[in-house]
């Protein structure tokens with residue numbers, strides 16, 4: 001089969017001349033005759049500090065592409081810095097995916113190497129690659145090295161939540177809190193906890209889209225450059241083999257991703273991202289699959305936020321392959337990787353080097369891991385909880401709701417000494433779903449009331465239609481679907497209603513008869529806070545975004561259009 005790029009470059013006509021001539025800026029003379037054009041979709045950006053080093057990685061990819069006979073072409077794509085972008089990076093995930101998909105399709109490229117790191121970047125790149133369906137392989141940018149503060153390691157994200165609670169509880173001074181800031185980010189790379197970035201890199205490898213053994217390599221590690229070089233070579237091979245996402249990603253690949261997600265104790269955000277990627281491939285994947293497959297899997301990675309260690313410990317201890325080897329019987333033996341070989345074929349030589357960091361199957365961190373999917377009259381289409389990050393004593397709980405109509409309402413009232421709240425209360429926050437906020441921000445891990453923190457309370461049941469950071473912890477019921485702004489019953493709840501959570505029974509309910517719920521109308525203060533954007537991306541997003549239980553993609557972006565472009569530009 002001829003190269004796709006030949007549609008631009010082949011022949012003696014005027015258009016081929018134009019396509020070639022403008023690209024002759026130092027490339028070899030034979031660049032346009034039979035050599036695969038490999039795009040490097042690069043999310044490097046000074047405003048995405050976790051990905052700022054990807055230009056160096058791109059250079060190694062380029063070397064590998066050239067070496068294998070291809071032509072590397074750097075393509076800067078929309079980048080999303082989790083900590084900087086407002087109102088939430090998730091609002092822009094689908095935009096980044098759409099822009100990357102269209103630019104890959106519009107340009108004369110035959111294959112693509114995807115460079116991502118910070119939370120939304122790998123998901124958006126994979127969504128794009130699935131929809132344009134060109135040979136594609138990910139190089140994850142890798143986690144940063146562990147910084148220390150006063151002799152103790154700091155987990156990015158997780159320790160911000162912990163230290164800020166300590167300030168509010170009066171056990172850490174504000175000055176010391178600020179002092180820890182410059183110790184938090186020790187090196188290039190993404191968050192070093194098992195947050196969303198680490199999770200998505202590892203899950204992308206389990207899915208088959210990263211060369212096995214590469215994900216989790218720390219960003220400053222020389223071996224990452226070597227892997228990037230090798231991945232550049234591989235991209236050229238993938239074009240020759242016509243190894244596109246649709247040719248090797250199957251429901252078995254997603255099963256492997258879910259097993260990995262559970263065994264590493266990964267972020268709840270991976271659920272929305274995997275659902276969205278599957279939606280682009282037309283592979284049927286539901287919330288129920290995550291519970292059914294994941295709940296049989298033990299958590300083996302003892303990493304923050306659920307455990308003790310950090311990503312460079314994880315890599316030193318053997319990394320993802322060592323984890324997967326322990327649960328190899330749960331994996332789909334046929335699911336392939338970008339290499340053309342099955343994932344399981346890479347697990348033979350993958351020992352655990354430190355059984356404190358990566359537990360054996362016989363001594364797991366948590367017997368049954370995964371992400372539990374709850375249903376009930378509060379979440380007819382489902383909600384999630386990550387039991388490993390929750391408090392065991394709260395997994396079955398009944399308590400009166402204290403309802404907040406927006407995050408601003410929450411901040412205004414949560415520390416009010418007069419707020420009627422105790423340790424048994426259930427904090428409910430609504431208006432934070434995909435449509436309502438918009439963009440489904442990471443706010444579900446609500447800070448606890450100051451007066452309760454001072455009494456020593458460290459966890460409470462919280463319920464929200466938003467997400468939480470993968471670095472966060474607590475008994476948090478999140479991704480409630482439908483969200484309040486999409487007609488979900490969360491909009492009907494009043495302070496004082498009794499909420500009951502039963503994780504074992506997979507239920508989240510409000511103690512009200514159906515007739516009472518049916519008779520209620522959405523709270524006016526909540527409705528007043530729902531987003532009503534008038535123009536631009538936000539308007540497009542709010543009008544078309546789907547709910548969390550199906551991946552929060554835009555309805556018209558589901559599926560794939562392939563890489564065909566029917567018309568010339570001149």
Ligand code: FES
Pocket residue numbers: 050081082083117118119156157190191195197
């Ligand atoms: Fe970029 Fe955590 S903020 S990975």
Ligand code: MG
Pocket residue numbers: 082119195196442469470471
């Ligand atoms: Mg995050």
